[in-house]
Amino acid sequence: MRILWLKTELLHPVDKGGKIRTYQMLKELKQQHHITYLCFDETMTGPAEWEQAREYCHELIRVPHQTRAKFSPGFYADLALNFITPLPYFIKKYESRVMQQKLKELTDQERTDILVCDFLVSSVNVPAGLECATVLFQHNVEEIIWKRYYEVQEHRLKKAYLYDQWRKTRDYERATCRRFDHVIAVSREDRELMQLDYGIEAIDDVPTGVDTDFFQRSGKEIQDPYNIVFTGSMDWLPNEDAIQYFTEQIMPAIKRAIPDLTLTVVGRNPYSGLLELSKRDPSVVVTGRVEDVRPYMERAAAYVVPLRIGGGTRLKIFEAMAMEKAIVSTSVGAEGLPVKHGEELLLADTPALFAESVIRLLTDKALANEVGRRAAETVRKQFGWRRVAERFAEICAHTIQHGRGSSFDSAFAVDPKAQPVA
Numbered sequence: 001m002r003i004l005w006l007k008t009e010l011l012h013p014v015d016k017g018g019k020i021r022t023y024q025m026l027k028e029l030k031q032q033h034h035i036t037y038l039c040f041d042e043t044m045t046g047p048a049e050w051e052q053a054r055e056y057c058h059e060l061i062r063v064p065h066q067t068r069a070k071f072s073p074g075f076y077a078d079l080a081l082n083f084i085t086p087l088p089y090f091i092k093k094y095e096s097r098v099m100q101q102k103l104k105e106l107t108d109q110e111r112t113d114i115l116v117c118d119f120l121v122s123s124v125n126v127p128a129g130l131e132c133a134t135v136l137f138q139h140n141v142e143e144i145i146w147k148r149y150y151e152v153q154e155h156r157l158k159k160a161y162l163y164d165q166w167r168k169t170r171d172y173e174r175a176t177c178r179r180f181d182h183v184i185a186v187s188r189e190d191r192e193l194m195q196l197d198y199g200i201e202a203i204d205d206v207p208t209g210v211d212t213d214f215f216q217r218s219g220k221e222i223q224d225p226y227n228i229v230f231t232g233s234m235d236w237l238p239n240e241d242a243i244q245y246f247t248e249q250i251m252p253a254i255k256r257a258i259p260d261l262t263l264t265v266v267g268r269n270p271y272s273g274l275l276e277l278s279k280r281d282p283s284v285v286v287t288g289r290v291e292d293v294r295p296y297m298e299r300a301a302a303y304v305v306p307l308r309i310g311g312g313t314r315l316k317i318f319e320a321m322a323m324e325k326a327i328v329s330t331s332v333g334a335e336g337l338p339v340k341h342g343e344e345l346l347l348a349d350t351p352a353l354f355a356e357s358v359i360r361l362l363t364d365k366a367l368a369n370e371v372g373r374r375a376a377e378t379v380r381k382q383f384g385w386r387r388v389a390e391r392f393a394e395i396c397a398h399t400i401q402h403g404r405g406s407s408f409d410s411a412f413a414v415d416p417k418a419q420p421v422a
Contacts, residue, residue: 001033001396004106004132005057006125007118008040008094012052015268015289016233017315018139021186022118024209026056028389034058036111038102040065040094061106063099070235079161088146088168091124099125107132114396123176133400136180140310141190143170143197148309148332149237174198182399184392187336204395208315208337209388212380214294215322221298226260226362229300231293231316235269238309242333243274246306246354247284253355255283258362263304266296294323302326302361302368305333306354317345318383321375326368328357338382344375 011023026035037057041064053060068075082089106112107130114133117123120142126134146166153159177183177194183203185191191205230246232239243265255261261283265274268289278286287296297303303325305317310332317337320327327345334347341347346361348354361368 001393001400002036002111002113003029003033003396004036004038004103004112004115005118006038006103006115006122008121009042010039010049010053011056012049013289016236018119020315021139021208023056024211024385025389025392028385029393030056030058033393036061036106038063038099038106040096040099042066061102063096063102065094065096065099067093083164086168087124087172088165090165091121091169091172094121095124100127103127103130113400116396117180120173120176123180133396134181135396135399136177136183138177138183138185138190138194141173141185141193143173144193145238145309146170149241152241152308177203182395184395189336202399206388206392206395207383208318209383209385210315210318210322210379212322212384215319216376217298217324218294221295223301224262224299225301225365226258227262227264227300228302228304228358228362229264229266229296230304230306231266231297231319233269234265234267234271234274238307239267240271240274241309242305242307245308245351246304247274247277249351250306250354250358253352254358254362257355257359261362264296264300266290266293293319297323297325300325302328302358304354304358305329307333310335318379321345321379324372324376326361326371327375328354328361330354339375339378343371344378345371 005026007022011019014020014023029035035057036059037053038061041062050060068078078093079089082092085092087095103115103125104127107115110131112132114135115126115130116135116137117126118137119139120136123136143166146162146169150159150162150166153162174197177198177200181202183194183200185194185203185205186208188205191203194200194203230243234240234243247263251261251263262285263283264285264287266287270286270288274286278284290296297320303320305314305327307314307330314333314337317327317329317334317339321344328348329345330349331347334345339345346357348357361371
């Protein structure tokens with residue numbers, strides 16, 4: 001197959017869940033299929049990132065585009081103006097007439113068997129009437145993320161803004177899923193949710209994978225019996241909320257039982273409040289972006305996933321499982337993964353229960369070791385990337401055969417003035 005893969009960014013540095021999933025998928029697909037990778041060219045990228053793209057595509061095409069820097073005057077102006085547009089802000093900021101034209105040009109030349117639109121944000125630039133088959137790769141159900149963030153927000157003004165974003169995201173996502181030939185979700189739960197709520201039938205799910213050769217214990221690190229670790233991009237709202245929730249409502253109870261407890265937060269762009277907390281409290285260690293998360297994971301006695309917001313599946317849990325870590329997660333954090341409470345991890349959905357579960361793992365080494373062993377066994381047997389990519393390719397081939405260029409008639413097809421579907 002000749003696959004045109006549309007995404008908003010280059011993949012290097014491969015430092016967040018969506019990038020990791022796409023990078024590993026494309027590396028496998030590239031061995032059997034021709035990959036053209038089409039993305040925006042942001043100013044922070046350069047020749048090094050362009051050269052590294054050879055790892056996951058045969059051809060790289062970049063389109064110039066610039067989004068507003070977070071917290072700049074232009075950023076806040078765009079947020080304010082977003083109240084009068086039907087598109088949610090995170091979609092609107094990637095709208096590009098140049099990208100729309102480039103997509104049309106590439107597909108008109110019959111260079112493409114199938115277009116894979118990676119993440120919902122990329123869909124805003126998919127024009128109507130393409131000559132190739134089309135797939136929307138849904139790493140999350142975006143509406144659910146915004147709904148959950150709205151539900152946990154207490155500040156009245158922010159809550160009003162989040163409600164507006166949730167409503168717009170729901171309408172846009174429903175309409176967009178309907179106009180692609182096929183939708184691929186990353187879990188059975190996401191697939192069933194979109195089938196029910198969005199009324200789409202042409203949808204399948206492909207599980208998340210993990211690089212089991214890369215994520216394994218080295219035996220070189222000494223474990224700290226009272227250290228716990230969280231990994232994830234700290235400029236993603238669900239991760240920021242998770243750490244705020246953990247440090248404010250869970251960690252104090254653990255420290256009353258285990259005064260020597262330390263938390264290591266590993267991930268790029270930590271928010272200012274977290275950096276301030278780490279200065280005041282030496283038990284909270286913030287690394288920022290690191291080249292390799294494995295040493296931090298290996299040194300920890302337990303891995304925590306206190307997510308209250310999110311969708312899709314969490315790659316971080318599979319990575320921790322492959323590293324044989326004892327994991328405590330909320331149900332939201334483990335959503336969509338084939339894991340069971342008390343087997344591959346412990347689930348806890350209240351602050352008291354989460355704290356109690358972490359204390360159990362830190363004070364019962366035999367339990368922690370057994371939970372970590374079962375987790376590693378599960379993920380190594382079932383979720384290597386080759387099997388995942390083969391399933392993805394099968395769905396694409398079926399779509400080419402049965403669903404070429406069929407349903408791009410939504411009001412949201414690159415029409416920013418269109419009204420949301422009721």
